[in-house]
Amino acid sequence: MVAASLMDTLAPAPTLRPPSAPAAASSAPGSGPAPAAETLIEIDHVDFFYGAVQALHDISLSIQDKKVTAFIGPSGCGKSTLLRCFNRMNDLIDGTRIAKGSIKIRGIDIHRPDVDVIELRKRVGMVFQKSNPFPKSIYENITYGLKLQGVSNKARLDEVVEKSLRGAALWEEVKDRLHTSGLGLSGGQQQRLCIARAIAVEPEIILMDEPCSALDPVATAKVEELIQTLRTRFTIVIVTHNMQQAARCSDKTAFFYMGKLIEYADTRNIFMNPANPQTEAYVSGRFG
Amino acid sequence: MSAATTHPFQTQPSAARRSESVIFWLFRGATYFVLLCGAVVFLNIFVKGSRTVFQTKAPFVNTAFFTESPESLYVFQWQGQKMELGDKEFRTFKEKNPAAANVKAESYVYCAGGIFPCIVGTVLLVVGSMAIALTLGVSAAVYLNEYARDGTFIRFVRLAILNLAGVPSIVFGLFGFGMFVIFFGWNVSLLAGWFTLAFMVLPVVITASEESLKAVPKGFREGSLALGATKWQTIYKNVVPYALPGILTSSILGIARVAGETAPIMFTAAYVVRDKLPWQVDHFSDFFFQGVMALPYHIYVVSSKIPQNEYTERVQYGTAFVFLFIVALIATASIVLRSKLRNRYKW
Numbered sequence: 086m087v088a089a090s091l092m093d094t095l096a097p098a099p100t101l102r103p104p105s106a107p108a109a110a111s112s113a114p115g116s117g118p119a120p121a122a123e124t125l126i127e128i129d130h131v132d133f134f135y136g137a138v139q140a141l142h143d144i145s146l147s148i149q150d151k152k153v154t155a156f157i158g159p160s161g162c163g164k165s166t167l168l169r170c171f172n173r174m175n176d177l178i179d180g181t182r183i184a185k186g187s188i189k190i191r192g193i194d195i196h197r198p199d200v201d202v203i204e205l206r207k208r209v210g211m212v213f214q215k216s217n218p219f220p221k222s223i224y225e226n227i228t229y230g231l232k233l234q235g236v237s238n239k240a241r242l243d244e245v246v247e248k249s250l251r252g253a254a255l256w257e258e259v260k261d262r263l264h265t266s267g268l269g270l271s272g273g274q275q276q277r278l279c280i281a282r283a284i285a286v287e288p289e290i291i292l293m294d295e296p297c298s299a300l301d302p303v304a305t306a307k308v309e310e311l312i313q314t315l316r317t318r319f320t321i322v323i324v325t326h327n328m329q330q331a332a333r334c335s336d337k338t339a340f341f342y343m344g345k346l347i348e349y350a351d352t353r354n355i356f357m358n359p360a361n362p363q364t365e366a367y368v369s370g371r372f373g
Numbered sequence: 374m375s376a377a378t379t380h381p382f383q384t385q386p387s388a389a390r391r392s393e394s395v396i397f398w399l400f401r402g403a404t405y406f407v408l409l410c411g412a413v414v415f416l417n418i419f420v421k422g423s424r425t426v427f428q429t430k431a432p433f434v435n436t437a438f439f440t441e442s443p444e445s446l447y448v449f450q451w452q453g454q455k456m457e458l459g460d461k462e463f464r465t466f467k468e469k470n471p472a473a474a475n476v477k478a479e480s481y482v483y484c485a486g487g488i489f490p491c492i493v494g495t496v497l498l499v500v501g502s503m504a505i506a507l508t509l510g511v512s513a514a515v516y517l518n519e520y521a522r523d524g525t526f527i528r529f530v531r532l533a534i535l536n537l538a539g540v541p542s543i544v545f546g547l548f549g550f551g552m553f554v555i556f557f558g559w560n561v562s563l564l565a566g567w568f569t570l571a572f573m574v575l576p577v578v579i580t581a582s583e584e585s586l587k588a589v590p591k592g593f594r595e596g597s598l599a600l601g602a603t604k605w606q607t608i609y610k611n612v613v614p615y616a617l618p619g620i621l622t623s624s625i626l627g628i629a630r631v632a633g634e635t636a637p638i639m640f641t642a643a644y645v646v647r648d649k650l651p652w653q654v655d656h657f658s659d660f661f662f663q664g665v666m667a668l669p670y671h672i673y674v675v676s677s678k679i680p681q682n683e684y685t686e687r688v689q690y691g692t693a694f695v696f697l698f699i700v701a702l703i704a705t706a707s708i709v710l711r712s713k714l715r716n717r718y719k720w
Contacts, residue, residue, distance in 0.1 A: 172599060174598070174599065177598070204601070206600065207601035210599065211599040217595065217596040219597070219611055220615060220718040221718075229597070229602075229610075230600035230602075282596075286601060
């Protein structure tokens with residue numbers, strides 16, 4: 086009941102898919118019989134530790150191909166930790182380990198010793214909480230990943246830059262200043278530049294770690310709009326503090342609390358009809 | 374009495390107020406004293422040195438002082454006039470005036486000619502040792518900051534670096550003498566001087582490079598790694614270039630030290646006097662194994678190893694003046710380079 090009233094107050098921007106609007110039901114996610122979605126990431130009973138501190142407790146969920154999955158929950162609930170497991174960014178932190186369980190992408194355990202983490206990260210892109218364009222030109226930012234892979238053909242690079250910037254809905258704004266610093270852009274543009282940089286290497290999965298937490302509402306709306314256009318080409322996993330955002334742009338939502346997965350279901354159900362009382366308390370704003 | 378208490382915020386003499394102003398004046402005095410000391414040193418060198426470096430006739434700069442080698446000065450009486458001639462001039466003078474062949478002249482060593490070989494030697498020492506120090510120092514800093522995991526060994530390394538910074542320069546000189554000159558058999562040479570000086574500034578370079586690397590936001594590293602870069606690709610494309618301005622700042626301090634230290638080079642690289650210039654070698658490899666003259670060592674020699682007189686003072690102050698000027702010049706060049714890099718990579 087409380088959740089339903091929350092949804093009503095969140096009148097979404099007209100450009101975004103209203104998750105609860107019946108008129109848009111045919112295109113809305115999680116409504117109607119979805120085509121049998123393929124599981125892309127399979128998380129199986131994962132326990133994760135920072136040194137002696139356990140951050141994730143027995144997490145199991147499967148993330149579906151070409152869907153937007155949102156991770157919500159209060160700070161410190163482990164949602165970012167889990168996200169960073171998918172491209173093994175946690176490897177960079179000393180003393181982290183997965184004590185139990187496995188994470189499989191397309192059936193391959195990504196923590197197997199013969200998995201090349203470089204190849205993994207080419208396939209699993211990431212957008213960070215704090216937008217981090219490199220202090221180079223916009224052009225160099227986009228081509229960074231390709232140049233690492235040895236692409237040096239100018240025509241090919243030009244093509245990818247345009248395609249990626251168009252893909253990130255940034256082309257029209259920056260096409261005349263591709264060779265100026267990426268740091269000269271506004272906060273929202275910087276974040277879209279980071280998304281363009283991520284899609285330039287054609288990953289399969291894009292992980293977004295609170296991509297809008299530092300952006301104003303207008304810039305946030307643009308990024309969310311962008312997520313809607315990317316969802317056809319990429320599998321997106323987004324961590325967010327903003328419940329409205331999860332409601333607006335995701336197909337599936339997972340609610341985490343204290344390192345445990347409390348509930349994972351279609352976004353509509355999480356917000357309209359949560360099965361767990363803790364989920365209901367969180368999505369209705371009673372804690373968190 | 375009534376006038377003293379017209380309002381509640383009236384100023385009243387108190388012990389706290391008096392001691393406050395005393396302390397304030399003490400601190401102010403200390404600051405002025407430091408300023409005064411600096412000014413006296415610099416003005417003294419400037420005024421006395423400019424007598425040697427500048428002249429009243431065009432081109433107003435004593436070019437011979439910059440372009441010639443040190444010579445002995447000969448002072449003698451000739452036809453009622455007091456003559457002051459350098460070694461070469463004195464010889465031609467005697468050829469022209471056969472009567473002067475047996476003139477009784479007083480000679481003052483190093484007091485004529487110029488300090489060109491010393492300038493060349495100092496520049497060579499600075500460039501070579503900074504190249505070595507930066508290569509070793511930046512590599513070590515990258516290892517410590519980017520690769521190494523904190524542990525007993527790394528703590529030990531840091532302690533060693535800290536201790537190295539406190540070692541007196543004469544000890545570096547003796548180390549260089551024992552290690553490079555004798556053990557490696559390099560003799561008194563540029564190479565030995567380069568390594569000795571490089572080791573001396575290494576702690577400064579490592580510490581400062583590490584600080585600059587730490588100042589590069591973590592986001593640049595993560596962003597690069599997340600695009601499928603290896604750690605090394607990330608470091609050389611996306612970390613070290615942004616840390617360079619900071620590294621250069623530290624190397625400016627290093628340059629001033631390397632150029633100015635006398636003790637490390639007196640056993641390892643410096644010659645009191647050398648006729649040949651560094652590029653006058655038979656084979657290019659000899660270049661590295663020759664000793665050079667150097668400005669600080671020249672000042673030391675002229676002011677302590679030969680009898681003092683009115684003529685030595687000119688050389689001492691002139692050399693000190695030129696030396697300060699060169700250090701300022703190198704530092705300015707580094708500052709310009711640093712600000713250029715900073716504008717290129719701003720975040």
